[in-house]
Amino acid sequence: xxxxxxxxxxxxxxxxxxxxxxxxxxxxxxxxxxxxxxxxxxxxxxxxxxxxxxxxxxxxxxxxxxxxxxxxxxxxxxxxxxxxxxxxxxxxxxxxxxxxxxxxxxxxxxxxxxxxxxxxxxxxxxxxxxxxxxxxxxxxxxxxxxxxxxxxxxxxxxxxxxxxxxxxxxxxxxxxxxxxxxxxxxxxxxxxxxxxxxxxxxxxxxxxxxxxxxxxxxxxxxxxxxxxxxxxxxxxxxxxxxxxxxxxxxxxxxxxxxxxxxxxxxxxxxxxxxxxxxxxxxxxxxxxxxxxxxxxxxxxxxxxxxxxxxxxxxxxxxxxxxxxxxxxxxxxxxxxxxxxxxxxxxxxxxxxxxxxxxxxxxxxxxxxxxxxxxxxxxxxxxxxxxxxxxxxxxxxxxxxxxxxxxxxxxxxx
Numbered sequence: 371x372x373x374x375x376x377x378x379x380x381x382x383x384x385x386x387x388x389x390x391x392x393x394x395x396x397x398x399x400x401x402x403x404x405x406x407x408x409x410x411x412x413x414x415x416x417x418x419x420x421x422x423x424x425x426x427x428x429x430x431x432x433x434x435x436x437x438x439x440x441x442x443x444x445x446x447x448x449x450x451x452x453x454x455x456x457x458x459x460x461x462x463x464x465x466x467x468x469x470x471x472x473x474x475x476x477x478x479x480x481x482x483x484x485x486x487x488x489x490x491x492x493x494x495x496x497x498x499x500x501x502x503x504x505x506x507x508x509x510x511x512x513x514x515x516x517x518x519x520x521x522x523x524x525x526x527x528x529x530x531x532x533x534x535x536x537x538x539x540x541x542x543x544x545x546x547x548x549x550x551x552x553x554x555x556x557x558x559x560x561x562x563x564x565x566x567x568x569x570x571x572x573x574x575x576x577x578x579x580x581x582x583x584x585x586x587x588x589x590x591x592x593x594x595x596x597x598x599x600x601x602x603x604x605x606x607x608x609x610x611x612x613x614x615x616x617x618x619x620x621x622x623x624x625x626x627x628x629x630x631x632x633x634x635x636x637x638x639x640x641x642x643x644x645x646x647x648x649x650x651x652x653x654x655x656x657x658x659x660x661x662x663x664x665x666x667x668x669x670x671x672x673x674x675x676x677x678x679x680x681x682x683x684x685x686x687x688x689x690x691x692x693x694x695x696x697x698x699x700x701x702x703x704x705x706x707x708x709x710x711x712x713x714x715x716x717x718x719x720x721x722x723x724x725x726x727x728x729x730x731x732x733x734x735x736x737x738x739x740x741x742x743x744x745x746x747x748x749x750x751x752x753x754x755x756x757x758x759x760x761x762x763x764x765x766x767x768x769x770x771x772x773x774x775x776x777x778x779x780x781x782x783x
Contacts, residue, residue, distance in 0.1 A: 402449060405475035409435060409443045411457065412482055418442075419483055425456045428473075447473045457483055465509060465516040465533050484533035487555035489517075492526045492562045493541050499525025500565060503543040507555075510536045541565055545616040547641055568617040572637070573645040576605045576625055580651060582679040586610075589627040589650060593637065595619065617641050625650055629678075652678040656686065658718045658725040667732045670705040674698075675718045675725065686720040708732040 411422045418441030426433050428451040435443035447453060453470040462483035470479055493503040505527040506518040516537070517529040534556050541549045546565040553561045576589040586609030593601045593613065600621065605611040615621065617639055625633040625648045633650050654677070661672035675686040675698045682702025688695050691714045695706035698718070708714065711734050715727035 404446050405449045405473055405477070406444055406446050407453075407470075407473055407477045407479055409437065409445065409455065410478060410480045411437050411441045411443075412480070413462070414482055414484060419459060419462055421459065422462070422483065423458045425458075427454045427456070428452060449473065449475070453479075455479065455481065457481065459483055462486070463531050463533055465512065466514055484535065486531035487534035488529055488531055488558050489537065489539070489553060489555050490526060490528045490558070490560040491521075491539055491541070491553075492524075492560070493521050493543070494525055494562060494564050495546070495567065499523075500543055500546075501525060503527075503541055503546075503565065505563075506540045506542075507532060507537045508540065509533060510538065539563060542618060544619040547617055568641065569614050570617050570639050570641065571612055571643045572615055572639065573643075574603070574605055574611045574613060575645055575647045576609045576627075577647065577649060578630075578651060579649045580679055582681055583652070587627060587630075587650065589625050589630070589648075591648070592624045592626075594622045594624075615639050623648065629653060654678060654723060656683055656718060656720050656723045656725050658688075658716065658728055660716055660728040660730055662730070664731045664733055665708040666735050667708055667711055669708065671708055671716065671730060673704050673706060673716060673718070673728070675702045675704070675720065683718075683720050686718045688716065688718045690714060690716050 409424055409426075411419045411424075413419060418437075418439065420437050420439040420441060422437040422441070422443075424435045424437070424443060424445070426435065426445050426447060428448060431448070433445050433447065435445040437443045451473045453473055455468040455470065457464045457468070463486045464481070464483045468479065468481040470477075489507060491505050493500045493505065499521070501521055501523050503521045503525070504518065505521060506515045507529055508515050509532075516532040519527045519529070521527045532555070535554075537553050537555055539551050539553050539561065541551075541563045543565055545567055547568045549563050549565045551561060551563050553559060574591050575586070576591065577586050578584055586607075588605050588607050588609065590604050591602070591611065592599060593615070600615065601613050603611050603613060615637075618641065619639050621637045621639070623633075623635050623637045623646075625635075627650060630650045630652050633648055635648065637646050656675055656677055659674045659676070661674075665671045671690075673688055675683045675688070677683050682698070682700070684698055684700045684702060686698040686702070686704075688697065688704045688706050690706050690708065696704040698704045704718075706716070708730060709732070711732045713729055713731050716730050717727040718725045
């Protein structure tokens, strides 16, 4: 009995050890999925910044941490995650989030916060303040803009609090050349930027790029801005026409030409002369050509269906007198029977397109009517016959008569 109990206890211990080992292994795996990083926040002079609130974000999650008086904080994040760390503080600012690629255990992330500053920029031209000009601040050494906005009625834009330092201020206003100026922001700073109006010459080019198309074409071009027409011209036969437009402005363009789809697009000018190309294509259509105007009843009529560029249309349905009579082949050709005497309309359809009808006359076969036609050449003869059933008989008789006369004259002399 005692021996049996000992064996059972040993088996239980082995089972528990296995379960415990699995749990420990699972816990270890879970620990490997999360790592702890250390965040260090200082001033440009290396002084620690306490009470900096950090929001640490990654794909699918985030966490928060606050630095202690030594400027450090710890945070658990997914192993290998790409992080974006946004910092906030009552006395310091940071323009853009600090990024980390591939977080690792024990990693120390060092970042800097700066004294705050503001910039007030006045934008003027030769007539005074310029409203709605876009102003952007980019700190030297940074690729993104720290602040941006539009000037008010007084021509002024004031930035929010951003890092103190040296900035490039870039001003853009449609119809004006871009202007940039270097400013030093320290506390509350201000500067004035003057901008200048300008124009560029744009070579309008209209063309049909379809391989079977005509290439350069003359077309009507309307250029508008905010719904107001700026210029309306017709390009020359070579497809070109030059116009003068404002620099750095967005325009709407409409290109139209008879037989072509109307094109509506946009045009953005820069600060240099340029060419703007507009591609137009013909209105999709099909046409039918009948091989003959008169066809013997029961004979086949050859029809050809082409598109707007005279390319063969395969698979078009051909109708004779409103009844389906056949389909075109790869060459756009079909042969359809004319079933009865008299005038009949022949047409074709392809997708949502229909041809204009061709009028064809069906004629009954007759020995006296050799004006009919079919794909087999009709009833016409081309052997010099007289029409009486004896080809060339009159001509032969005439020649024999002439020879007899000559022989008679020879006997007399």
